[in-house]
Amino acid sequence: MSQGAREDVLWFWHHAQIAVKAARQNLEIDPSTASNRAYYAAFYAVSALFASEGRTYTRHSAVEAAVHRDLVNTGRWTQSLGAAYRELHSLRMAVDYDVSTFPPAEKAQEAVQQAEMILEAVRASCPQLG
Secondary structure (H helix, E strand, O other): OOHHHHHHHHHHHHHHHHHHHHHHHHOOOOHHHHHHHHHHHHHHHHHHHHHHOOOOOOOHHHHHHHHHHHHHOOOOOOHHHHHHHHHHHHHHHHHHHOOOOOOOHHHHHHHHHHHHHHHHHHHHHOHHHO
16 A cells, blocks of 8 residues: 555544544534534545545545445445445435434434444454554
């Protein structure tokens, strides 16, 4: 892996960790923000995994498609991890773009747990992340 690619991986992973921390911190303050940050934690983590394999994407929909095509459908990830990613993406879209969506605290808590599962799966696939 080139130095530039390694820097991309570490950048994405760093931002995944910041986002999951922010998601946890916002659970009691604002479930919408917690849900948004949970999605971004997963998005950045998956982006780190793909970057470690020499692939980057510019659209969120492309990352979600790659999760299912390259991770779930190949058996690298379970169906439940793929479903968790899809749910996080859907929830983020709702809380960011539908002004009438206010997730309950329990839904935001579930989103944070899903993000943490995805970060663990990425860490297991990329030992260089520590």
